[in-house]
Amino acid sequence: MPMEFVVVNYPEVRDVSIDGEVAGKTNDTLMLERGHHTFDLGIPKDYEPESVEKNVQDTTEIIPLIIDDFHPKEGGI
Amino acid sequence: MKNRFQTTAVLFFILALAGCSYFTYQVNPQLKQYDPQVGYRFENLKAPEKTDGLFVILTFSGGGTRAAALSYGVLEKLRDTKIHWEGQERRLLDEVDVISSVSGGSFTAAYYGLFGDELFDPEKFRKVFLYRNMESELFLSMLNPVNWVRLASPYFGRIDLAVEIYDREIFREKTFGDLTTQGKRPFIMINATDMTIGSQFTFIQEQFDLMCSDLNGVHVARAVAASSNFPIAFTPMTMNNYAGTCGYQERTWMAEASKDLIDNPPRFNRVRIARTYKNSSERPYIHLLDGGVADNIGLRAPLVAVTSNDLPWNLPNKINQGKIKKLVVIVVDARTDPETRTDKSACSPWLPTIVDDIATVPMSNYSFETVQALHDTFEYLRSAARNYDDCENILKKESPSANMPYKRPLHVDTYGIYVGFDQIKDQDKKNHFMNMKTSFCLKPEEVDDLRKIGPEILDNSEEFQSLLKDL
Numbered sequence: 293m294p295m296e297f298v299v300v301n302y303p304e305v306r307d308v309s310i311d312g313e314v315a316g317k318t319n320d321t322l323m324l325e326r327g328h329h330t331f332d333l334g335i336p337k338d339y340e341p342e343s344v345e346k347n348v349q350d351t352t353e354i355i356p357l358i359i360d361d362f363h364p365k366e367g368g369i
Numbered sequence: 370m371k372n373r374f375q376t377t378a379v380l381f382f383i384l385a386l387a388g389c390s391y392f393t394y395q396v397n398p399q400l401k402q403y404d405p406q407v408g409y410r411f412e413n414l415k416a417p418e419k420t421d422g423l424f425v426i427l428t429f430s431g432g433g434t435r436a437a438a439l440s441y442g443v444l445e446k447l448r449d450t451k452i453h454w455e456g457q458e459r460r461l462l463d464e465v466d467v468i469s470s471v472s473g474g475s476f477t478a479a480y481y482g483l484f485g486d487e488l489f490d491p492e493k494f495r496k497v498f499l500y501r502n503m504e505s506e507l508f509l510s511m512l513n514p515v516n517w518v519r520l521a522s523p524y525f526g527r528i529d530l531a532v533e534i535y536d537r538e539i540f541r542e543k544t545f546g547d548l549t550t551q552g553k554r555p556f557i558m559i560n561a562t563d564m565t566i567g568s569q570f571t572f573i574q575e576q577f578d579l580m581c582s583d584l585n586g587v588h589v590a591r592a593v594a595a596s597s598n599f600p601i602a603f604t605p606m607t608m609n610n611y612a613g614t615c616g617y618q619e620r621t622w623m624a625e626a627s628k629d630l631i632d633n634p635p636r637f638n639r640v641r642i643a644r645t646y647k648n649s650s651e652r653p654y655i656h657l658l659d660g661g662v663a664d665n666i667g668l669r670a671p672l673v674a675v676t677s678n679d680l681p682w683n684l685p686n687k688i689n690q691g692k693i694k695k696l697v698v699i700v701v702d703a704r705t706d707p708e709t710r711t712d713k714s715a716c717s718p719w720l721p722t723i724v725d726d727i728a729t730v731p732m733s734n735y736s737f738e739t740v741q742a743l744h745d746t747f748e749y750l751r752s753a754a755r756n757y758d759d760c761e762n763i764l765k766k767e768s769p770s771a772n773m774p775y776k777r778p779l780h781v782d783t784y785g786i787y788v789g790f791d792q793i794k795d796q797d798k799k800n801h802f803m804n805m806k807t808s809f810c811l812k813p814e815e816v817d818d819l820r821k822i823g824p825e826i827l828d829n830s831e832e833f834q835s836l837l838k839d840l
Binding site for chain 1: 636686773777
């Protein structure tokens with residue numbers, strides 16, 4: 293069963309949750325199952341958007357899906 | 370005349386009792402309030418003496434006492450195998466995190482989960498199950514006139530008689546609440562089959578959450594009986610479905626997976642099946658059959674944990690976080706290939722032969738694909754790491770100052786080990802095991818042979834030897 297790969301970019305190291313479960317850290321290459329998933333950075337909620345949904349497919353360990361959506365809220369970090 | 374009247378009155382009374390559900394199955398209790406932190410779940414079982422670094426999963430197949438004895442021999446081998454891990458000498462057995470079992474294999478798995486090393490005491494499991502003629506005891510209980518009355522009830526079947534015997538004679542009336550209270554690994558996943566939808570039904574709280582039922586109140590014997598509930602020989606086991614009464618909330622993955630019909634059909638199917646339990650007006654009762662009908666080697670659930678992030682104890686998330694360094698899956702498969710007379714005659718086979726073949730033969734073929742899926746997944750993980758390294762090497766050669774744009778995914782060493790009679794090289798010996806019957810009564814010497822052959826196959830397994838070399 294082929295797996296998929298994502299990198300969630302963020303200016304600092306934070307937990308990355310996939311579908312509500314902690315799955316790794318920001319800026320690391322994370323392995324996951326193909327399909328639709330919700331990503332967020334957990335607590336504190338000092339970032340925007342609160343979560344993003346992606347359909348992850350046709351990635352490889354060399355060319356993962358890059359999630360660039362998250363950024364600190366005004367006044368954060 | 371008076372006597373005849375009295376007899377008729379007594380009979381009428383008994384039938385009335387039977388008909389009005391006086392005799393009924395052990396009802397699985399209702400869950401008062403859904404709480405994803407409570408109950409028999411992997412996350413609630415601690416392993417203070419170990420880490421997840423070496424993560425070991427065992428799967429035990431069906432096959433009556435043959436399967437129970439083969440898996441017993443494998444556990445004996447793991448008990449006797451010393452390894453060095455994280456600076457300490459340990460038994461490989463103590464590193465087992467999960468046992469997923471079906472049918473006959475569920476007896477060994479459940480007993481080990483409940484009683485640990487007591488399993489190996491000659492006076493315990495061997496006496497109460499492995500070397501016992503359980504089949505005749507089940508049969509004799511059906512001949513008891515008291516049980517005829519009970520069996521006349523539509524709410525009490527032959528499987529419920531089996532539950533009582535297993536509960537009293539083998540599992541000492543222990544419940545999943547006892548397993549939860551023990552709070553230690555391995556996590557025992559006893560698998561049955563949901564008769565209506567043909568899918569795996571695992572006795573873990575996550576499954577029972579969907580039905581708003583409290584698994585802690587269910588006797589382990591009931592799970593084992595459901596798991597080994599061979600069609601026709603026993604009646605389907607009934608579970609009550611209280612869905613919608615406990616404030617259950619779907620996990621996030623379920624809404625996401627429901628969009629994956631095209632992109633990932635197996636994931637879509639998992640959520641489709643899960644949601645059938647949530648409709649208690651459509652399915653107020655669930656009927657269970659032998660786990661072997663859906664998956665006779667117990668590997669499907671662990672395979673989902675290896676390839677998907679959806680289960681709370683999923684392995685991709687643990688690998689991503691660097692928690693798992695080595696992942697070992699040992700599949701213990703007591704599949705046989707008995708000589709058959711069916712194709713030597715033009716006559717139509719008997720009904721029992723037809724039922725037996727329908728219930729076991731297609732699934733045995735399917736088991737090969739399940740094992741292959743595990744090997745493919747492991748090979749994929751290995752090649753993913755190789756590809757990254759190869760790419761990085763080429764980049765460094767062509768442009769020494771350049772770096773890979775993204776970090777290397779964390780790597781895990783994988784070991785997929787299969788223990789089955791197909792691996793026996795000596796043909797006579799192989800025939801001996803391949804023709805062993807599926808029953809709850811084997812000759813003592815057959816049980817002895819089964820206990821010996823598991824360790825022998827492991828000793829001859831290149832993958833197992835490679836694991837030992839790396840530890």
